[in-house]
Amino acid sequence: MTSDDDKIDEGVSRRDVLKTGMFTAAALAAPLILNPGFTPMTAARKSSYHADLLIIGGGFAGTFAALEARKHGLSVTMVDKGVVGWSGMSPWASDSRPFDAEIYDREEWQFNTAMNTEYVNDRKWLDIFMDESLGIFHELREMGAHNTKPFERGTKVFREELENAGVTLVERTMITSLIQDEGGRVSGAVGFTYDDSKQPSEAVILTAGAVILCAGAGSYKSPGFPIWGQTFDGDAMAYEVGAKIVGKEFNDTHPTFANIPAASYQGWKWAQEVVGAYVMVGPPDKLMGGLTLNLALGSYSDGVDRRAGVGPGGEPPMVPGKPPPGAEERERNRKYLGKGYLKTPGLHLDLGGPPQTPPDKDNDIVTGHRVGGATAGMGVHKSEGVFCSDYSCAADGVEGLFAAGDALGSMMCGSVYPGRGFSSYGSAIQGRLAGKNAALYVKGNPAPKISFQKIEKLVKKMWAPRENERGYSPEWITATLQNTMTPFHILYIKDKRRLDGALASIEFLRQHCVPLMIARDGHELRTAHEVKSMLLNAEMKLRSGLFREESRGTHFREDFPIRNDREWHCWVTVQDRDGAMAMGKHMLPEDWKPDPTKSYRENYPRVLPGEDEFIRKNSFKL
Amino acid sequence: MPIEKIHGCIGCENCVKACPTDVIRMDPKSDQAYIAYQQDCQICHLCRLSCPVDAITLTPDRAMLPTTSWG
Numbered sequence: 001m002t003s004d005d006d007k008i009d010e011g012v013s014r015r016d017v018l019k020t021g022m023f024t025a026a027a028l029a030a031p032l033i034l035n036p037g038f039t040p041m042t043a044a045r046k047s048s049y050h051a052d053l054l055i056i057g058g059g060f061a062g063t064f065a066a067l068e069a070r071k072h073g074l075s076v077t078m079v080d081k082g083v084v085g086w087s088g089m090s091p092w093a094s095d096s097r098p099f100d101a102e103i104y105d106r107e108e109w110q111f112n113t114a115m116n117t118e119y120v121n122d123r124k125w126l127d128i129f130m131d132e133s134l135g136i137f138h139e140l141r142e143m144g145a146h147n148t149k150p151f152e153r154g155t156k157v158f159r160e161e162l163e164n165a166g167v168t169l170v171e172r173t174m175i176t177s178l179i180q181d182e183g184g185r186v187s188g189a190v191g192f193t194y195d196d197s198k199q200p201s202e203a204v205i206l207t208a209g210a211v212i213l214c215a216g217a218g219s220y221k222s223p224g225f226p227i228w229g230q231t232f233d234g235d236a237m238a239y240e241v242g243a244k245i246v247g248k249e250f251n252d253t254h255p256t257f258a259n260i261p262a263a264s265y266q267g268w269k270w271a272q273e274v275v276g277a278y279v280m281v282g283p284p285d286k287l288m289g290g291l292t293l294n295l296a297l298g299s300y301s302d303g304v305d306r307r308a309g310v311g312p313g314g315e316p317p318m319v320p321g322k323p324p325p326g327a328e329e330r331e332r333n334r335k336y337l338g339k340g341y342l343k344t345p346g347l348h349l350d351l352g353g354p355p356q357t358p359p360d361k362d363n364d365i366v367t368g369h370r371v372g373g374a375t376a377g378m379g380v381h382k383s384e385g386v387f388c389s390d391y392s393c394a395a396d397g398v399e400g401l402f403a404a405g406d407a408l409g410s411m412m413c414g415s416v417y418p419g420r421g422f423s424s425y426g427s428a429i430q431g432r433l434a435g436k437n438a439a440l441y442v443k444g445n446p447a448p449k450i451s452f453q454k455i456e457k458l459v460k461k462m463w464a465p466r467e468n469e470r471g472y473s474p475e476w477i478t479a480t481l482q483n484t485m486t487p488f489h490i491l492y493i494k495d496k497r498r499l500d501g502a503l504a505s506i507e508f509l510r511q512h513c514v515p516l517m518i519a520r521d522g523h524e525l526r527t528a529h530e531v532k533s534m535l536l537n538a539e540m541k542l543r544s545g546l547f548r549e550e551s552r553g554t555h556f557r558e559d560f561p562i563r564n565d566r567e568w569h570c571w572v573t574v575q576d577r578d579g580a581m582a583m584g585k586h587m588l589p590e591d592w593k594p595d596p597t598k599s600y601r602e603n604y605p606r607v608l609p610g611e612d613e614f615i616r617k618n619s620f621k622l
Numbered sequence: 623m624p625i626e627k628i629h630g631c632i633g634c635e636n637c638v639k640a641c642p643t644d645v646i647r648m649d650p651k652s653d654q655a656y657i658a659y660q661q662d663c664q665i666c667h668l669c670r671l672s673c674p675v676d677a678i679t680l681t682p683d684r685a686m687l688p689t690t691s692w693g
Contacts, residue, residue: 229642
């Protein structure tokens with residue numbers, strides 16, 4: 001953390017575009033379709049809840065945050081878009097990664113993770129992870145979470161803990177905006193109940209002394225990964241109240257199967273069938289085992305896991321006669337098996353490589369080639385979201401707002417997810433920390449002065465798609481967003497011209513179509529707000545990708561195919577500034593840079609296509 | 623088709639709660655679950671896993687939406 005050199009992106013600001021856009025909007029009136037469910041919402045009922053603390057999202061982060069805050073004596077409301085335990089990524093979290101200082105070497109974990117994530121991972125967060133993860137392991141065991149399948153851990157174990165602790169659960173409620181008090185302090189949220197099959201949608205007003213966002217990450221509802229319930233809602237709400245959002249130029253690269261690309265369950269049933277958890281043994285690998293770009297770009301074809309030097313993020317060339325990288329580590333890991341807590345019965349020790357699923361009829365169909373794009377839009381677990389520079393989980397520059405888990409841009413995993421097990425445990429650790437710090441904040445500050453006029457405005461804005469008589473359906477906007485952003489030559493293999501082109505389309509959707517969205521019912525109102533969040537995320541991703549004029553980890557620029565530590569050993573942030581997206585560079589400590597006594601290639605063994613040629617041509621000094 | 627049919631529902635509402643994308647709703651008349659928003663099914667099978675009587679059928683295929691018509 002050395003400096004935070006904010007720059008406004010040079011280009012057309014939103015205000016300028018709006019001015020000139022008036023004429024275009026009129027010309028585009030023709031495609032507007034009628035809203036078959038048009039309804040004035042002025043008479044809609046309201047439910048209100050008040051507590052010391054509001055937690056948005058009930059997965060690993062939310063659960064640990066709520067339990068911690070209750071220990072500090074706070075009253076807690078937890079609101080969830082679905083049902084606590086079922087929604088988000090937690091029903092699929094099968095892995096654990098406890099760090100045991102008696103077995104593992106802290107320095108080795110730090111070094112391997114830094115190399116794997118290309119030196120922009122937050123080492124202090126990794127230290128916190130190593131301090132806390134064994135405790136989380138034992139805590140989960142005491143709760144009984146190791147005797148269940150992943151979805152039962154949330155629906156039974158976590159839920160029971162939350163109910164016993166006296167946490168008020170508000171469920172099947174889509175939150176759309178954060179409430180700020182007269183001084184700008186975040187002091188609650190507004191949302192609505194979307195299930196209108198028995199009674200009409202209601203506005204839900206939740207007020208509190210502070211808010212913790214545990215709403216997870218998101219994707220563009222791309223087929224092949226069970227993450228559609230998450231649509232970057234937390235990032236969007238935080239951005240609207242002035243928070244900085246970090247890490248958007250990097251990508252999750254989970255693949256799916258070419259023959260059944262939409263079949264989430266078939267690809268992930270192994271995670272659902274394990275009872276307990278896969279315990280990840282040993283430090284993360286220096287290069288293998290992470291979600292590199294190669295994973296998305298066809299490296300699984302023909303049964304070859306990773307081919308040397310193929311595609312951006314290519315693995316280093318193999319040395320003939322030597323075992324592939326990782327074999328040595330795996331051998332060493334096997335030696336750990338007889339030690340200590342790893343003998344816990346019922347747990348599955350993972351020695352690296354993909355988990356083995358026993359063959360059955362369901363699994364027969366997933367033998368096709370792997371293809372990327374299953375999680376299009378999703379960033380790196382723990383490395384995208386609300387920016388916090390002081391390890392407190394409090395959003396920089398916004399009073400009363402905290403974040404944890406995949407909603408927090410902790411940057412713990414840098415530019416590449418380095419291996420299984422970091423995500424759920426990282427969420428639990430950050431959730432607990434956010435719960436503690438939010439409790440201290442609420443106790444140390446007077447009650448917020450809530451403006452009910454402001455709340456009314458937020459509620460009116462929330463209902464708008466129900467009240468628009470004509471406009472664009474969220475379904476059409478979602479499909480257009482997917483077609484713009486999901487292609488690999490936009491999201492994964494970047495180039496200025498292509499990014500600019502996609503940006504123009506996304507900006508148009510945000511400026512002209514979002515204000516005219518229509519929603520025929522509660523469900524469509526939910527999808528309308530979801531696509532609004534996804535479009536904001538798309539603009540953040542495109543602008544962050546344009547801004548970082550280098551390549552690193554899962555961010556590959558065809559026009560800048562090199563890592564440039566001198567200028568880009570930093571994190572990129574976005575922040576709202578009077579309606580325009582302001583880009584910021586957060587330079588990282590000098591001692592997090594790769595070893596200056598080693599060669600570029602030793603520090604960055606993954607060979608990028610065009611990299612050597614670029615260096616030669618531009619006489620680039622590395 | 624992703625979620626294909628619900629046959630033999632006993633009205634426990636588990637699948638409604640389990641669905642992360644609000645695909646399934648309860649019919650207030652019959653008190654049985656029905657597929658209300660099939661286009662938003664992400665084929666995660668949590669509804670099937672939550673069903674005590676194995677009433678839900680899913681297939682792994684999904685028709686992608688066309689964007690040729692506007693709005």
